[in-house]
Amino acid sequence: MTATTLTRPEATLPAEVLAQIQQVVGATYVTTLPADMAGRVADHRGLYQGHALALVRPGSTAEVAAVMRLCHAARLPVVPQGGNTGLVGGSVPRDAVILATDRLTAIRDRDPLNSTMTVEAGCLLLTIQQTAEEMDRLFPLSLASEGSCQIGGNLATNAGGTAVLRYGTTRELVLGLEVVLPDGEILSDLTGLRKNNTGYDLRHLFIGSEGTLGIITAAVLKLHPRPARRATAMVGCADPEAALALYDRMRARDADSLTTFEYIDRTALQMVVDHGPGCSDPMAERHQAYALVELTAPDPEADLDARLEHTLGAAFEAGDIADAVLASSEAQRAALWALRENLAEVQKAEGASIKHDVAVPVSRVAEFIAAARQGCLALMPTARVCAFGHFGDGNIHFNLSRPLDMTDAEFLTRTEAVNRVVHDIVVAMGGSISAEHGIGLTRRAELRHYKDPVALRVMEGIKAALDPLGLMNPGKLL
Numbered sequence: 001m002t003a004t005t006l007t008r009p010e011a012t013l014p015a016e017v018l019a020q021i022q023q024v025v026g027a028t029y030v031t032t033l034p035a036d037m038a039g040r041v042a043d044h045r046g047l048y049q050g051h052a053l054a055l056v057r058p059g060s061t062a063e064v065a066a067v068m069r070l071c072h073a074a075r076l077p078v079v080p081q082g083g084n085t086g087l088v089g090g091s092v093p094r095d096a097v098i099l100a101t102d103r104l105t106a107i108r109d110r111d112p113l114n115s116t117m118t119v120e121a122g123c124l125l126l127t128i129q130q131t132a133e134e135m136d137r138l139f140p141l142s143l144a145s146e147g148s149c150q151i152g153g154n155l156a157t158n159a160g161g162t163a164v165l166r167y168g169t170t171r172e173l174v175l176g177l178e179v180v181l182p183d184g185e186i187l188s189d190l191t192g193l194r195k196n197n198t199g200y201d202l203r204h205l206f207i208g209s210e211g212t213l214g215i216i217t218a219a220v221l222k223l224h225p226r227p228a229r230r231a232t233a234m235v236g237c238a239d240p241e242a243a244l245a246l247y248d249r250m251r252a253r254d255a256d257s258l259t260t261f262e263y264i265d266r267t268a269l270q271m272v273v274d275h276g277p278g279c280s281d282p283m284a285e286r287h288q289a290y291a292l293v294e295l296t297a298p299d300p301e302a303d304l305d306a307r308l309e310h311t312l313g314a315a316f317e318a319g320d321i322a323d324a325v326l327a328s329s330e331a332q333r334a335a336l337w338a339l340r341e342n343l344a345e346v347q348k349a350e351g352a353s354i355k356h357d358v359a360v361p362v363s364r365v366a367e368f369i370a371a372a373r374q375g376c377l378a379l380m381p382t383a384r385v386c387a388f389g390h391f392g393d394g395n396i397h398f399n400l401s402r403p404l405d406m407t408d409a410e411f412l413t414r415t416e417a418v419n420r421v422v423h424d425i426v427v428a429m430g431g432s433i434s435a436e437h438g439i440g441l442t443r444r445a446e447l448r449h450y451k452d453p454v455a456l457r458v459m460e461g462i463k464a465a466l467d468p469l470g471l472m473n474p475g476k477l478l
Helices: 015-025 034-040 061-073 125-134 151-157 239-256 266-276 304-318 330-340 343-352 362-379 406-412 415-428 444-450 455-468
Strands: 052-058 079-080 094-101 109-110 116-120 174-181 186-189 215-222 229-237 256-264 289-297 324-325 357-359 384-390 395-401
Touching: 015 052, 015 061, 034 094, 034 304, 034 406, 061 079, 061 094, 061 109, 061 174, 061 215, 061 289, 079 151, 094 186, 094 256, 125 151, 151 215, 186 406, 229 239, 229 330, 239 256, 239 304, 239 362, 256 266, 256 330, 266 289, 266 330, 266 384, 289 330, 289 343, 289 395, 304 324, 330 357, 343 384, 357 415, 362 384, 362 406, 362 415, 415 444
Parallel strands: 052 094, 079 094
Antiparallel strands: 109 116, 116 215, 174 186, 174 215, 229 289, 229 324, 256 289, 256 384, 357 395, 384 395
16 A cells, blocks of 8 residues: 655754754754654554654643744644544644654543543543543543553544443543643643533634644543443344344433443454454354443442343344343453454455545434445445444444455545545435544545535634644644
């Protein structure tokens, strides 16, 4: 697969600005050497190859602000970068300064009674989860990349994950933010309040803005009671319609404890079985559709296993499910979760893929999968549909893997045509072309094609007001 190059090799950082930045953060934390920046100028999927003027790693909000003032004065574009685990090229630099947040790792405050934690942007998501656990609380954002992604990037993309059904997206897990604006001013709104009706709720401008309006340096996160009991099962279904019927049944019976309802089609599951480390088929017979379901409760006396068995038994009697495997130990639970968590990575072993991160109303997810499959196979009959995602919030990762009779390069020439088929169906169903991954570089043209023109003008007006020079993460989103 050949990456798209975003570079002008002649672009360099003025020596006097470099010296000033080194004085602010220390020469140790600034580099212009291509070898030192190699892992920072390409995206996680290998689709884009960028070029950076420098890599700068400030150690505090004050240093971030000072660097931004220098770059603003010199009219230098800046790309904020966390763990660089995004999937749409949102942190790839194009002749810009990379401002990395990996040194902003302080847990500034823990407040168990208020169920909040104040963290800096460079904290790993996994570290935040573990810190919440030490507080006997839960930070429910959960992603396959949680060991390497940073909370600042999660906030900038409004990350979703596997627990949105119960707890909402990242946006709903944040009470306050600290943001360095493009000119170096610091917006300090680190409130731990659930109610604060004193004007515009500015945090929501920056959450999901993909680093185009400012640099998030800290956040107050909302915590939840830590689950004391879990019940987990992998369920086999005849098709997506049956899986949706199971979801509807579980929402009616178990809404107060249903935390996860993840859909996986047979092609996707087979890829994990074939390529996932230690993964095996969970059932003796194959099924066209699967659902990973989990109930959780903070009450240690809750008998969730019995509750889940009862619901699945009723679903079996109704013909909604064909088989189910309930985890009876933590090791079995981990094995079932591995089938879902390894999905994104194992697709690489099957060659190039054309990926879609879309959302439709929950009532139409099965209909969407069927329509998109039909449309894509009409366009490319030997393509392999790999569909999985978060049934409970309407988010489906509808991916096509390269046909076995095509090269990667030949397959990827069909990307625009495939996108049009899938996204036309999504929009016709009242859906979104980006559910949780963001727009970045990959979906920018699609956003222009589908977004309401008035909404685009409002977004452009906000961008012009906060970043009139267009220096923050240029070329992304808008």
